[in-house]
Amino acid sequence: MCPISDLPELANEIGLQAMCNHPNVVNLKEAFTTRTEVCIVLELVDGGCLTDILGPSIFFPEPCIARICFNILAALYFMHSQHQIHRDIKSDNVLVGRTGEVKLADFGFAIALTQEDSKRTSVVGTPYWMAPELIRGDV
Numbered sequence: 001m002c003p004i005s006d007l008p009e010l011a012n013e014i015g016l017q018a019m020c021n022h023p024n025v026v027n028l029k030e031a032f033t034t035r036t037e038v039c040i041v042l043e044l045v046d047g048g049c050l051t052d053i054l055g056p057s058i059f060f061p062e063p064c065i066a067r068i069c070f071n072i073l074a075a076l077y078f079m080h081s082q083h084q085i086h087r088d089i090k091s092d093n094v095l096v097g098r099t100g101e102v103k104l105a106d107f108g109f110a111i112a113l114t115q116e117d118s119k120r121t122s123v124v125g126t127p128y129w130m131a132p133e134l135i136r137g138d139v
Helices: 004-019 062-081 132-136
Strands: 028-033 037-042 094-096 102-104
Touching: 004 028, 004 037, 062 094, 062 102
Parallel strands: none
Antiparallel strands: 028 037, 094 102
């Protein structure tokens, strides 16, 4: 839940996530407002985020890494085919279910491209996860 004053910023996120019906994207179940709050109901992915699963002392076999990469790339391929860009890919935004499903989440920085605006020049995302040339504005 978020304050109702955040609705203008959340509208894009809610709209884009509602249009992403794909097995590797967290499903938006419902979004509604009360007098004071915006409520966003998402599919439960009960294993948590990838960040919580990874660690220096945790052995992560290569086939598991390949499966996660494949599923995230499938989600991104779908989004790009819909002319959408996520713009904040990181392990915090990758959810893993207890039965192995992998889903992309958090559409806060996502945008849709249009005929008139077919590329983006703004740089957004989490700086620690961005390429240095993007942060410097070299591209």
